[in-house]
Amino acid sequence: MTGRSPFQSVSKYFRELSVAAVLVVLLLVLAIAAPAFFDAPPLFSRLARDTPTLVAACGMTLVILCRQIDISIGSQFAVCGVCAGMLAAGKEPAFVVCAAPLLIGAALGAVNGALIAGLRLPSIVVTLATMVIAREGLRWTQQGAFVNLPDGLQWFGLAQRSGQWALIAFALLLVAAMAWVMKHLAAGRFVYAVGSDAEAARLAGLRPQLTTFLVFILMGALTGLAALMNLVQSPQVDPKSGTGIELKAIAAAVVGGVAVSGGRGRLWGVFAGVLLLACINPALTYLHVEAYWEKAIQGAIILLAVVADGMRSRKAREAS
Amino acid sequence: MEDGKLKTGFMLSPLKNWKAGLFRHETILLAVLLAEWFYFDSVGRRFGTLDNTFDILRHSSEIGLLALVMTPIMLTGGIDLSVGSLLGLCAILFGKLWRDAHFSPGLAAVCTLGIGAVAGGLNAALITRLRLPPLIVTLGTYSLFRGLAEAITRGVDTFTDFPASFLALGQDRLGGLPTQAWIFLSAAIGVWLLVHRTTFGRSLRAIGYAPEGARYAGLPVEKRLAMAYVLAGVVAALAAIIYTARLGQAKADAGTGYELFAITAVVLGGTSIFGGAGSIHGTLLGVATIAVLSNGLVHARQPREVAGMLTGALLLFALASGEVSKRLAKFRAHRHSPNPATPVSASHSP
Numbered sequence: 001m002t003g004r005s006p007f008q009s010v011s012k013y014f015r016e017l018s019v020a021a022v023l024v025v026l027l028l029v030l031a032i033a034a035p036a037f038f039d040a041p042p043l044f045s046r047l048a049r050d051t052p053t054l055v056a057a058c059g060m061t062l063v064i065l066c067r068q069i070d071i072s073i074g075s076q077f078a079v080c081g082v083c084a085g086m087l088a089a090g091k092e093p094a095f096v097v098c099a100a101p102l103l104i105g106a107a108l109g110a111v112n113g114a115l116i117a118g119l120r121l122p123s124i125v126v127t128l129a130t131m132v133i134a135r136e137g138l139r140w141t142q143q144g145a146f147v148n149l150p151d152g153l154q155w156f157g158l159a160q161r162s163g164q165w166a167l168i169a170f171a172l173l174l175v176a177a178m179a180w181v182m183k184h185l186a187a188g189r190f191v192y193a194v195g196s197d198a199e200a201a202r203l204a205g206l207r208p209q210l211t212t213f214l215v216f217i218l219m220g221a222l223t224g225l226a227a228l229m230n231l232v233q234s235p236q237v238d239p240k241s242g243t244g245i246e247l248k249a250i251a252a253a254v255v256g257g258v259a260v261s262g263g264r265g266r267l268w269g270v271f272a273g274v275l276l277l278a279c280i281n282p283a284l285t286y287l288h289v290e291a292y293w294e295k296a297i298q299g300a301i302i303l304l305a306v307v308a309d310g311m312r313s314r315k316a317r318e319a320s
Numbered sequence: 321m322e323d324g325k326l327k328t329g330f331m332l333s334p335l336k337n338w339k340a341g342l343f344r345h346e347t348i349l350l351a352v353l354l355a356e357w358f359y360f361d362s363v364g365r366r367f368g369t370l371d372n373t374f375d376i377l378r379h380s381s382e383i384g385l386l387a388l389v390m391t392p393i394m395l396t397g398g399i400d401l402s403v404g405s406l407l408g409l410c411a412i413l414f415g416k417l418w419r420d421a422h423f424s425p426g427l428a429a430v431c432t433l434g435i436g437a438v439a440g441g442l443n444a445a446l447i448t449r450l451r452l453p454p455l456i457v458t459l460g461t462y463s464l465f466r467g468l469a470e471a472i473t474r475g476v477d478t479f480t481d482f483p484a485s486f487l488a489l490g491q492d493r494l495g496g497l498p499t500q501a502w503i504f505l506s507a508a509i510g511v512w513l514l515v516h517r518t519t520f521g522r523s524l525r526a527i528g529y530a531p532e533g534a535r536y537a538g539l540p541v542e543k544r545l546a547m548a549y550v551l552a553g554v555v556a557a558l559a560a561i562i563y564t565a566r567l568g569q570a571k572a573d574a575g576t577g578y579e580l581f582a583i584t585a586v587v588l589g590g591t592s593i594f595g596g597a598g599s600i601h602g603t604l605l606g607v608a609t610i611a612v613l614s615n616g617l618v619h620a621r622q623p624r625e626v627a628g629m630l631t632g633a634l635l636l637f638a639l640a641s642g643e644v645s646k647r648l649a650k651f652r653a654h655r656h657s658p659n660p661a662t663p664v665s666a667s668h669s670p
Contacts, residue, residue, distance in 0.1 A: 069455065121639050122593045124399065124455055128580055129632040129639075136628035247463055250456075260456045292474050296467025302460035303446065310450030 015257035015309075016269035023276045026283060034286035041161075042282075048164040048233060050278040051171040052077075052226035053248050054271070057256075058178050059222035060249035061270045062215045063123075065195040067262025068116060070216065072127040073223045073249065075134035076108045077242025080227035082138060085147035085237035097153070101224035101231075108134065109220020113213040120209075131246075138239055147237040156232055167229055179267040191215060196263025244295075251298055252277050255305045277301070345590030345642075349605045356612050364619025372615070374498050378490070378566060380611035381500040382407070382559040382575070384604070386582035387589075388511045389552040391603045394586050395515070396545055397528040397595025398447070398454035403556045403582060405465035406439050407575030410560035412469045415479025415570035425486040433557045439465065440553015444546035454549075462579070469572040479570040490565030500562045507555065512600040524548060528595025584635040585610055593639065610634070 010017065030037045037043070056073055063070045080101035088097045108130070115126045155163025182188035190211050193201040198208040226245070231237055256273030258265030280301075281294045361368040386403045393400050410432050417428040439461070446457045489499050515521035523544050526534040535541050564570045589606030591598025613634075614627035 115636065115640065119640055119643050121643055124401075125583065125587065125593055125635065125639060128583065129635040131632075132577070132580055133629050133632035133636075136625040136632070140623055140625035140629070247459070250459065251463075254456065260453055290471070290474065292471045293467065296464055296471050299460050299462070299464025299467050302463060303457070306452050306456055306460065307446065307450060310446075310452045314450060 013266075016266055016272065019256055019269055019272045019276060023272055023279070026276065026279055030279070030283055030286060034283075037282065037286050044161070044164045044168070046278065046282055048167045050274065051167045052230040053245060053252065053278065054171050054274045055174060055222050055226040055229060056245055057249040057252040057270050057274050058175060058267060059219040060246075061253045061256075061258050061265060061267055062182075062191055063219050064250070064253050064258050064260060065191050065262060065265055066212050066215050067195045067198075068123040068212060068215075069250065069260075070109075070112060070123065070127045070219055071246045071250075072108075072112060072131035072134060073219065074242045074244060074246045075131045075138070076105055076220060076223045077227045077230070077245055078239055079108065079134050079138055080105045080224040081231050081237045081241050082142060082147055082239050084228055084231055085149055088149050088153050088231075089147060091150070098228060101228045102221045103224070105220040105222070105224025105227070106217050107220070109217045109223070110213075112220070113216030116216060117209040117213040142239040144239060146239070149231070149235055149237065154232060154235055163232065167232070171229070175267060175271055179271075182267055192263050194263075247298065248277060251302045251305075254302055257305075257309075259309065260306065346599070346602050346605060349588065349590070349602065349609060353605060353609050353612060356609065356616060360612065360616030360619055364616065364621075367616060367619040372619070374493070374501075376611050376615045377501045377504075378498050379615065380607055381498075381504045382563045382566075383578055383581045383585065383610070384504050384607040385507055385555050385559040385562070386552075386578055387585035387603050387607050388507055388600065389548075389555040390582045390586045391511070391589070391591055391598060391600055392515055392521070392524050392548045393454070393552055394583075394591050394593065395521075395524045395528045395595055395598050396548060397531070398545070398548070399458065399583070399593075400443065400454065400549065400552050401458040401579050402439075402443060402461040402465055403552060404575040404578035404580075405462045405469070406436065406553060406556040407560045407563060407578060408572055409439070409465040409469040410436055410557040411564050411570040411574040412472055412479070412572055414561055414564055416472065418482070419479055425483060429561050432561060433554055436553040436555070436557025436560070437550055438553070440550040440556070441546070443553065444549035447549065448542040448546050466572070466576075469574075473572045475572060477572075479564075480568060482564070482568060487565055487568055490562055490567070500566065503558070503562065507558070508600065508604060515600050520544065520547070525596055528592075528597075530596075580635075581610060581631065584631055584638075587635055588638045590642075592642070 056077070060070065060073070083104050084097055084101040087100050092100075112123070112127055112130055115121050115130075116123045156166065158166060182191065190201070190206055193204065193206055194208040194211045201208050201211075227242065230241060252273040253265065253270050254260065254273075255276060256265065256270035258270060277298065280297055281291060284291055284293060284297075357368075366372055386407070390400060390403065413435055414428050414432040417423045417431055418425055421428075423431065443454075443458055443461055446452050447454050492499055494502060515524070523534065523539045526537065526539060527541055527544060531541060560570075560574065563574055585606035586598070586603050587593060587606070588609060589599065589602030589604070591602065610631055613630060617627045617630070618624070
């Protein structure tokens with residue numbers, strides 16, 4: 001296996017390429033069956049609506065690469081959104097409104113990180129608990145009331161179309177920057193090293209627990225950013241917003257080829273995964289399937305992706 | 321293991337003396353439960369009445385059933401996040417079979433139990449055949465089962481007007497106790513015997529303690545794991561039937577979040593999240609603690625949300641205290657033993 005051939009790079013990127021291929025096929029089917037799908041105004045507003053999911057999925061990718069999981073980001077998302085909305089309604093300056101959700105998210109992520117990396121508790125149970133605490137706490141204080149936002153905040157005060165462009169461009173830049181960091185900077189390689197073998201990483205002089213802690217803080221900050229990107233798209237903040245975003249982010253990461261056993265996966269695969277999942281719901285509408293199937297199909301896609309990975313690793317086990 | 325019962329599984333605690341009994345997880349939990357009871361009894365006027373006790377029993381039966389079958393799964397080091405969604409799906413299918421297919425409630429219930437077994441079998445097949453992590457498999461089926469329930473009802477359809485003979489299962493008394501309490505009780509005894517008195521239960525602990533070791537010891541690891549997940553599916557369906565009978569209606573959102581309460585009860589009850597150690601009586605105490613807490617807070621005129629927050633906080637506290645005491649024990653064992661024998665600890669990988 002030392003010779004280099006074009007086939008090898010195909011097999012190296014097989015997982016990501018297969019997701020991209022499915023996406024292309026889906027888009028082709030839509031182009032033939034429902035060309036209205038590609039009308040510019042609804043397409044852009046759909047893409048803009050999915051930018052928060054993309055940002056959250058990037059954070060989730062890092063978390064899963066560390067062999068952890070975070071199911072509390074839906075609650076964090078709501079808490080950050082409501083807090084930022086209240087600050088905006090209180091006529092705080094713009095940079096406070098923009099910085100607050102990131103900081104609050106980072107603080108919530110730090111709580112998760114401290115319990116998971118510091119006390120070495122299992123991430124699934126810790127984030128299950130913090131998910132409920134944050135969600136119920138928000139419901140207690142907010143009682144389901146929406147927060148009305150001032151006029152200037154929507155689309156950052158831009159026109160709707162340019163606001164959508166700005167959001168999409170910003171999300172793409174963020175993904176590209178993070179993908180570059182993960183591939184080329186030591187910080188990114190640390191995450192891979194810790195996820196593939198924490199003990200080996202420790203022996204090599206890295207600090208796995210610190211890395212995990214920082215990844216959870218980053219996850220929180222990105223969730224806050226996602227909440228902010230969601231906030232500017234509507235005149236109100238729903239305290240129930242963000243419900244289920246954790247599943248979407250996990251699904252996108254898993255579909256995009258991030259191994260749940262940690263240490264394996266690429267952000268551009270996740271990007272394709274987000275796009276694929278984002279296309280499903282509108283595709284259902286355009287192909288005249290009822291939208292109630294969205295959640296079931298999402299679950300089926302997660303299972304399909306892990307089954308595909310499981311089959312491949314079984315084949316690899318049998319071959320060795 | 322001087323009591324010969326191997327109650328704490330393979331956990332090698334250095335505190336094996338009379339103090340161990342006093343500081344056992346179950347003893348502490350019992351004290352917490354009694355404290356809760358006396359506090360709420362002094363605060364709420366109607367809390368201590370027999371009616372309210374039955375109310376607590378009624379409301380905790382479904383979560384109790386889920387927690388009972390979550391325990392064997394967590395003993396193996398696994399987890400099942402899909403039980404709450406499966407409860408919703410089974411409730412819907414039960415309603416569908418009764419109303420649209422004109423089955424009698426009894427026949428519909430039997431079919432629902434079968435569906436639960438199939439759904440549990442799906443989890444089991446993915447986990448054991450492909451050796452996928454239970455966490456991600458059941459996260460997928462968590463979404464799938466709830467999504468199917470929503471798709472079947474189109475999000476709005478509700479099944480009501482069940483016959484009174486069926487509703488008696490969830491609302492009436494039988495021999496002085498609420499009807500479903502008898503089901504819960506017999507399930508508890510059954511699962512207790514299964515986990516604590518059979519080789520099946522012992523092999524579950526062995527798998528949780530060291531899966532590879534169990535395999536080398538000749539245990540049918542895949543078969544045992546599959547049985548635990550199928551059992552969870554069947555009992556989730558049973559819980560769905562009781563839930564439908566108690567509320568008199570079946571909706572797609574039935575049992576949302578129940579998996580959290582079940583997992584909390586199991587972890588509170590002293591079962592290790594890494595597998596290998598735990599008990600059914602601990603889980604029962606955990607269920608009681610949560611049920612009394614959420615009922616008592618209503619009587620103490622606290623908003624409903626506080627119960628959820630406290631449940632989450634309790635879960636974190638139970639986890640953290642378990643981990644801290646384990647480290648303390650490790651530290652002591654290290655100090656007292658002259659030879660540097662490495663203390664045994666469970667694997668930390670999920």
